[in-house]
Amino acid sequence: MKVATTLSGIIDYKRPGQGTSDIISAGFENAFLNFDALCSPYELENTGRPVIEQEADDDPQIKVSAQPSYMHKLLHPLLEKCGGKSINEKRINIEAAYAPYLPRETKHGDEINDLLKELTIESIKACAAFGCHYLIVRPLFAGIEPGAEFQANKEYYISLAETAKQNNVILLLENQCSNIGGHLVRGLCSDAQTSAEWIDSLNETVGEERFGFCMDTGICSICGQDMREFAIALGARIKVVILRECDGHNENSILPFTGINTSSFQNEWLNLIRGMREINFDGTLILEYAGTVSAFSPLLRPQLISLAKSVADYFKWQIEIEAALKKYKSIVLFGAGNMCRNYMKCYGEKYPPLFTCDNNKSLWGTSFCGLEVKPPEALRNLPEGCGIFICNIYYREIQKQLRGMEIENIEFFNDEYMPSFHFDRLKRNDEMGD
Amino acid sequence: MPKKLGIGVQTQNIIEDDAPREGFEILREVGFSCADFSLNAYLKNKALYQQKLNKFFDKSDNELEQFFAPHKKAADEAGIRINQMHMPYPNYVPNGKKELNDYLRNVVAPKSMRICDFFGCKYIVIHGFKLAYNLGSEEAEWERTRDFLDFLAPTAKEMGITVCIENLYTGIGNHIVEGPCCNAGRAAERIDRFNDKYNAEVLGFCFDTGHANLVGIDFEDFITRLGKRLKVLHVHDNDGISDLHQIPFTFTKSRENKPSTDWDGFIRGLRAIDFDGTISFETAPVLTSFPDTMKKDVLSFIQKIGEYLSEEIASTTCHEQK
Numbered sequence: 001m002k003v004a005t006t007l008s009g010i011i012d013y014k015r016p017g018q019g020t021s022d023i024i025s026a027g028f029e030n031a032f033l034n035f036d037a038l039c040s041p042y043e044l045e046n047t048g049r050p051v052i053e054q055e056a057d058d059d060p061q062i063k064v065s066a067q068p069s070y071m072h073k074l075l076h077p078l079l080e081k082c083g084g085k086s087i088n089e090k091r092i093n094i095e096a097a098y099a100p101y102l103p104r105e106t107k108h109g110d111e112i113n114d115l116l117k118e119l120t121i122e123s124i125k126a127c128a129a130f131g132c133h134y135l136i137v138r139p140l141f142a143g144i145e146p147g148a149e150f151q152a153n154k155e156y157y158i159s160l161a162e163t164a165k166q167n168n169v170i171l172l173l174e175n176q177c178s179n180i181g182g183h184l185v186r187g188l189c190s191d192a193q194t195s196a197e198w199i200d201s202l203n204e205t206v207g208e209e210r211f212g213f214c215m216d217t218g219i220c221s222i223c224g225q226d227m228r229e230f231a232i233a234l235g236a237r238i239k240v241v242i243l244r245e246c247d248g249h250n251e252n253s254i255l256p257f258t259g260i261n262t263s264s265f266q267n268e269w270l271n272l273i274r275g276m277r278e279i280n281f282d283g284t285l286i287l288e289y290a291g292t293v294s295a296f297s298p299l300l301r302p303q304l305i306s307l308a309k310s311v312a313d314y315f316k317w318q319i320e321i322e323a324a325l326k327k328y329k330s331i332v333l334f335g336a337g338n339m340c341r342n343y344m345k346c347y348g349e350k351y352p353p354l355f356t357c358d359n360n361k362s363l364w365g366t367s368f369c370g371l372e373v374k375p376p377e378a379l380r381n382l383p384e385g386c387g388i389f390i391c392n393i394y395y396r397e398i399q400k401q402l403r404g405m406e407i408e409n410i411e412f413f414n415d416e417y418m419p420s421f422h423f424d425r426l427k428r429n430d431e432m433g434d
Numbered sequence: 435m436p437k438k439l440g441i442g443v444q445t446q447n448i449i450e451d452d453a454p455r456e457g458f459e460i461l462r463e464v465g466f467s468c469a470d471f472s473l474n475a476y477l478k479n480k481a482l483y484q485q486k487l488n489k490f491f492d493k494s495d496n497e498l499e500q501f502f503a504p505h506k507k508a509a510d511e512a513g514i515r516i517n518q519m520h521m522p523y524p525n526y527v528p529n530g531k532k533e534l535n536d537y538l539r540n541v542v543a544p545k546s547m548r549i550c551d552f553f554g555c556k557y558i559v560i561h562g563f564k565l566a567y568n569l570g571s572e573e574a575e576w577e578r579t580r581d582f583l584d585f586l587a588p589t590a591k592e593m594g595i596t597v598c599i600e601n602l603y604t605g606i607g608n609h610i611v612e613g614p615c616c617n618a619g620r621a622a623e624r625i626d627r628f629n630d631k632y633n634a635e636v637l638g639f640c641f642d643t644g645h646a647n648l649v650g651i652d653f654e655d656f657i658t659r660l661g662k663r664l665k666v667l668h669v670h671d672n673d674g675i676s677d678l679h680q681i682p683f684t685f686t687k688s689r690e691n692k693p694s695t696d697w698d699g700f701i702r703g704l705r706a707i708d709f710d711g712t713i714s715f716e717t718a719p720v721l722t723s724f725p726d727t728m729k730k731d732v733l734s735f736i737q738k739i740g741e742y743l744s745e746e747i748a749s750t751t752c753h754e755q756k
Contacts, residue, residue: 024476177650180685183674184651184696193619224603224611229572248609249675261608268606274570420570423529 001320002284003312004030004095005305006253009293013037013078020081024090026305028312031082032242032286033097033132038074039064041059041103047115064100065115068122075126082130095284096134096172096214096240099123102142104179104187110143110152117156121163128167133283134240135164136172136214139188149188150198154205161206172214172239173199175230177222177251184251186223189213192233199237212239218246218253218288221267231275238281241272243315244288255289255304269315273417276319285319287312324411326350328387332356332379333413334402335392336368338426341391342415343391344369345422354386358402379407389413439748440712441740442468442517443733446475447721454505458512464734465741468517468712469509470666471544471553481636485527485534486508498545499552506553516553517712518598518640518666521546525562525582528568543586551593557666559598559640560586562614565621567606575614576624583628583637590636598640598665599625601656603648603677610675612649615639618659625663638665642716643700644672644679653696657703664707669743671695679719681732682739697743704747713740713747 005028011019023031038259042209049063049162082092099120102108120137127135129175137160144152157171164171173195178187189195195213202211215238220227246252252259259266287308296304317324325331325347333340333356340356348369355372358364363373379388379402387409390398395412402410445468449457459481461469466600493501507517543560550558562579566572583597590597599621604613615621621639628637639660645668646653657664672678673685674694687694714735723730 173724178652179692180696180699181692181694183647183650183685185696190650191652191655221609222650224609226566226612226616228570229617266609267605268609268611270567270606271611354679390718418570420574423568 001282001316002030002095003309003316004028004032004284004286005308005312006032006034006286006288006290006293008037008221008253008288008290010187010301010305011078013074016078016081020092022302022305023092025302028305029093029311030095030284031092032288033082033094033130034084035098035119035126035430036100038071039100039119041101044100044112044115045103045106046107047108047112064119066377068115068118071119071122071126072129075129078130089412094127094132096136096286097123097127097130097132099135099137101138104177105240106142108142110140112142113140113156116140117159120160124160124163124167124169124171127169133168133170134172134212134214135169136174136240138174138176141176141188150201152288153188153198154202157202157211158205161202161210163210164210165206170212170239172211172212174214175216175219177219184222184249186225188258190219190223196234196237199234213237214240214242216242216244217267217272218242218244218251220272222249222251224248226271227268228275229280231279233350235279238279239283240286241276241281241283242286242288243312253288253291255292255308256287256315258292265409270417274317274419275313277321281319283308285312285315301391312318318414318417321414322347322351324387325389326398328409329385330354330383331389331427332382333371333377333386334358334388334390334398336360336363336371336373336391339393339413339415340371341369341422341426343389343413344371348418351432353389354382356391376401376405385409387411391415396410439710439744440468440515440517440714441466441737442470442515442584442712442714443736443740444470444472444520444714444716444718445471446718448718448729449505449508451501451505455508455511458505458508458514460730460733461514462512464730465737466733468515468516468714470668470714470716471505471516471519471555472488472718473549474520474522474636477542481525482522482524482527482530482534485530487534487537491522491537491545493545495548498549502549507602509553518557518559519546519550519553521558521560524564525560526565526578528563528565539582539585543582544589547586547589547593547595550595556594557596557598557638557640559600559666559668561602562599562600564604564613566604566613566756570619571613575744579614580624581626585627587632587636591632591634596635596638596665600637600640600642601651603641603643603645610648610677612651613645613692616646616649616651618656622660622663635754639663640666640668641698642668642670643682643695644668644670646679646714647672647674648677648697650674652699654699654703654706654716657709658706661707664709664711666711667714669713669740670716678716680721680723681717681736682743683716699745701743709747713738713743717721 062070108416139153176187177184199211201285245254248266333353336358357374389411391413566575599615601615602613603610625637670679671682685694
């Protein structure tokens with residue numbers, strides 16, 4: 001699984017040097033390119049309408065909506081920093097991109113759809129220039145009668161398939177909202193089962209796997225969807241997951257875990273993580289946090305991007321939590337409390353620990369969840385290739401203790417996003433021991 | 435002649451135990467033909483989640499019948515049909531004591547069925563168990579609800595009652611997400627399987643507009659997928675954020691001042707399935723929000739909305755039949 005950052009709000013497409021440098025310094029190797037930065041929904045909405053005010057621009061006469069191939073010229077500065085290989089400098093790999101799209105509340109009819117197709121064709125070619133494998137192409141909706149969505153979109157997507165094939169690009173459908181009087185509700189492709197059927201039908205028509213799905217967690221969140229159910233219905237068709245938070249009813253791109261309200265989170269990541277584990281997701285996790293980026297001072301941006309990298313890595317780690325367990329020939333746990341109990345409930349049978357240990361002397365020699373509780377000293381005599389998993393929230397303190405004992409193979413376990421939970425919690429005051 | 439749908443409202447905040455005649459008389463006066471008997475008002479969900487149990491359902495069947503006899507008589511005299519009833523909920527308290535959950539299953543549920551039968555009511559709405567967080571999946575959660583429904587089914591069959599599962603939401607942190615029975619296709623399959631098993635229509639669906647609105651469900655698609663399995667409705671409105679149980683058409687979110695709930699989709703869906711049940715409002719909180727002296731006016735307004743919806747659903751059905 002790969003992790004990638006958005007470029008939105010971080011990169012100035014005309015002068016991308018500082019932004020790419022910040023991204024590389026934060027440790028990101030992959031990024032997500034949004035072609036709507038070159039042809040915004042606003043620009044598309046105003047296509048064919050009298051221009052009231054000319055935007056200040058280096059080349060104000062040419063708009064991408066008027067001349068879609070002009071997109072490539074605007075991408076030149078970024079192309080020098082991203083994609084491909086360079087011996088002399090580290091470059092950012094573009095993992096996925098967004099084709100330009102209309103605003104949800106468009107007043108256009110279906111006459112705009114030819115332009116959207118043209119822009120998408122140019123976006124596919126631009127993807128090829130960056131070596132980008134996935135292009136997210138939102139379904140058409142302007143001027144399409146209810147009930148005719150699939151037929152209209154099938155024709156649209158199939159018409160893009162040959163260009164996509166020539167450029168080695170996979171086209172991804174994405175879940176959308178609809179707007180009912182200002183209330184965002186489930187829209188096109190937001191029913192996972194229906195989307196799976198669309199994708200299968202498209203792939204069958206072109207005779208290869210040319211289409212997949214991009215799961216936007218922000219839309220799932222606004223629509224109150226169970227992300228585990230959503231992910232399972234689409235399964236391996238999901239190639240890209242966009243991680244972003246909204247406030248539950250308005251669309252936004254907030255860094256995960258920061259969209260809080262009265263000390264409580266507003267996105268539920270548990271079901272996403274459960275779902276991603278169950279489908280063995282191995283695609284790309286894209287962190288979309290343009291809203292958070294725009295709220296921070298440019299002076300703080302490098303630190304913010306570093307935090308975003310940690311958040312992305314955390315998601316990857318949670319989804320692949322079993323990968324750490326598989327690394328070792330055998331394992332032991334550190335901690336004989338609720339986290340150990342949760343480990344044993346969900347993973348004890350598949351990855352049985354040799355024993356657990358705890359700093360609490362009163363537990364030594366007792367049995368907990370079928371495991372013998374030993375003193376930390378027992379960790380000095382482990383078999384070769386044995387991993388020690390800290391099952392206690394005082395991770396760093398215990399890690400320091402174990403490092404002081406010159407013990408290796410120290411790993412963290414975490415029970416925040418378990419496949420299932422006990423109905424009760426043990427009421428022991430001192431899980432840490434003395 | 436276009437089919438005329440029943441129009442009802444929940445009895446909570448309208449029917450008083452010490453003078454039920456008065457409340458049913460108001461319903462008759464303002465034009466309601468049906469009522470959703472709020473049995474859940476006798477064992478409140480907030481108390482149950484706090485593991486507090488009152489003694490109401492300790493009454494024997496005879497005592498319960500005596501207790502509700504005036505209600506039944508008053509409804510009959512006012513010409514109001516108790517078309518649906520809400521069983522107290524939850525029927526299972528996660529993290530609740532075994533004695534509490536045993537009582538909810540073995541005492542409250544069977545007695546609720548008998549009260550439903552006593553009123554001659556054909557539909558009783560239950561809440562599916564909210565256990566996906568603990569059990570890890572919606573499927574595992576449904577297994578527990580199904581077990582409960584299996585427990586009720588023989589009684590339901592004997593009494594000719596259809597137990598209706600309802601689309602629910604659940605809260606995780608400050609975020610509302612879909613809860614049990616929010617997948618219409620899956621609900622339809624489960625209902626069919628269940629009814630095949632018992633060779634009777636013992637299971638149906640209650641579509642709750644407010645709950646659906648909270649989690650952005652496409653009303654028309656959901657209702658159409660359910661088809662004839664949809665037996666009863668909980669009609670109410672909200673701002674898309676909280677479960678407010680307010681009057682339909684009152685919420686807007688844009689300067690165009692169009693409704694932010696998809697009432698057109700609701701009408702289209704019911705029209706498509708040729709719904710012939712009752713437009714039943716679950717709007718009890720409205721009656722505590724307005725001054726008490728306006729109760730009759732408010733109920734009259736709600737009834738008129740019911741008439742509007744009924745006509746919209748039925749008239750086009752007629753039109754399509756031409």
